[in-house]
Amino acid sequence: MTSHAPAESRLLTPEDTRTVMDGIYARADRLMMAFIAAHFLIALALAPMYDTWPTTLIVGGAGALMFLVSVVLLPRHFITRCVAGISLQTFVALHIYQMHGLAEMHFWFFTAFTLMILYQDWVSMWPGALLIIAQHILFAALNNSGVQLYFFEVKTVTALKLFFHFGIALVQVGICGYWAHLLRQRTLRDYARRLPEFLAWVDATAQVTRLVNDPATVRWNGSTRSWEKAVTSANSPATSGRPAVSRCHTPSARPRWAATAGSTCPSSRSSFQVRQRSGARSMTR
Numbered sequence: 001m002t003s004h005a006p007a008e009s010r011l012l013t014p015e016d017t018r019t020v021m022d023g024i025y026a027r028a029d030r031l032m033m034a035f036i037a038a039h040f041l042i043a044l045a046l047a048p049m050y051d052t053w054p055t056t057l058i059v060g061g062a063g064a065l066m067f068l069v070s071v072v073l074l075p076r077h078f079i080t081r082c083v084a085g086i087s088l089q090t091f092v093a094l095h096i097y098q099m100h101g102l103a104e105m106h107f108w109f110f111t112a113f114t115l116m117i118l119y120q121d122w123v124s125m126w127p128g129a130l131l132i133i134a135q136h137i138l139f140a141a142l143n144n145s146g147v148q149l150y151f152f153e154v155k156t157v158t159a160l161k162l163f164f165h166f167g168i169a170l171v172q173v174g175i176c177g178y179w180a181h182l183l184r185q186r187t188l189r190d191y192a193r194r195l196p197e198f199l200a201w202v203d204a205t206a207q208v209t210r211l212v213n214d215p216a217t218v219r220w221n222g223s224t225r226s227w228e229k230a231v232t233s234a235n236s237p238a239t240s241g242r243p244a245v246s247r248c249h250t251p252s253a254r255p256r257w258a259a260t261a262g263s264t265c266p267s268s269r270s271s272f273q274v275r276q277r278s279g280a281r282s283m284t285r
Contacts, residue, residue, distance in 0.1 A: 012188055012191070012192060016191070017188060020187060020188055020191045021120070021184070021187070021188075022076050024118075024119070024120055024184075024187060025075075025076035025077075025080075025081070025119060025121075026075065026076050027118070028081075028084075028118035028119045028120075029071050029075055029076065029080065029084075031115075031118055032067065032071075032084045032115065032118065033067070033068070033071065035088075035115055036063070036064050036067050036084075036087055036088065036091070037064065039060075039063070039064075039088070039091040039095075040060050040061075040063070040064045040091070042091075042095065043056050043060040043091065043094055043095065043098065044056065044060070046095060046098040046099060047098065049098060049099060050098065050099070050100055050150070052097065052098045055094070055097065055098075056094065056098065059090065059093075059094045060091065060094055062090070063087045063090035063091050063094065064087065066083055066086070066087055066090075067080075067083050067084055067087040070083040070084075078121070078123075078124060081116075081119045081121055081124035082124045082127045082128070084116065084119070084124070084128075085112070085113075085116055085124060085125055085126075085127055085128025085129070086127055086128045086131055087128075088112035088113075088115065088116070088128060089109070089112060089128040089129070089131055089132040089135075091108065091112075092105075092106075092108040092109050092112055092132060093132065093135055095108050096108075096151060097149075097150060097151055100150040100151075100153075101150060101151050101152045101153045102153070103153060106165075109132065109169060109172070110172055112128070113125060113128075113129070113172055113173055113176040114176060116128075116176060116180070117176050117179055117180045117183065119180065120180050120181075120183045120184040120187060121180060121184070122176075122177030122178070122180045122181050125173055125176060125177050125180070126173070126177075129169070129170070129173045132169075133166055133169070136162070136165065136166070137162070139151045139152070140152070140157040140162060143155075143156075143157055144156055144157055199215075199218065199219055202215050202218045202219070203215050
């Protein structure tokens with residue numbers, strides 16, 4: 001067994017990064033599902049204003065369905081993150097149309113990109129941003145040619161208006177993307193830095209209760225990902241990929257991170273798994 005470098009100097013492997021970020025992506029997928037559902041309900045509430053029911057049901061239904069299908073088929077995937085941004089911008093355009101171009105409806109653009117920070121992935125923001133920009137350019141051209149789209153409050157959309165419109169929008173995307181990047185860096189840094197704290201808790205807990213995985217095994221699992229290739233049977237102590245400990249620990253040994261119980265620990269021999277959840281949010285008190 002090799003020696004372990006301090007967490008501050010330890011470089012995360014691609015497997016480490018994937019493990020950490022998968023938890024972030026899964027949580028964001030769940031939250032995004034709720035936000036998109038809320039957008040669909042808002043669309044239904046706005047539909048009676050100008051009797052836009054057909055467009056609301058078709059476009060709103062498609063916007064919600066595309067994300068639902070993607071998150072079911074490709075959970076935690078980059079494509080799903082891109083689809084989330086596209087779905088949100090679909091509802092932005094829908095709400096603008098529903099209110100016949102009311103300027104305040106454009107504010108949904110900013111809330112949509114603020115929500116995308118949840119994924120901590122700045123690259124996935126750009127497909128939705130580019131799509132909504134292309135849609136505005138197309139609708140502006142059609143509006144100026146005389147087609148009544150009920151998308152702008154003015155009869156003629158000037159180049160100056162579009163310049164400021166897109167310029168401010170791109171600044172917002174840039175700010176949100178940079179913030180997402182900073183959060184990703186912090187998430188990965190916290191994972192590496194707080195691993196020793198978790199291992200110290202394992203050592204303390206091992207003194208007062210039974211560990212399914214002994215501290216040496218837990219420490220090895222936390223220091224390298226080679227166990228993923230080494231596990232060959234369901235009887236291996238590292239089968240689950242996470243250190244498992246008993247729920248019957250003393251208050252002084254209680255971990256800072258949440259536990260996922262597998263039993264109610266009716267006896268001293270009952271045990272369950274506790275997971276060191278990754279990410280800045282789960283690593284705080």
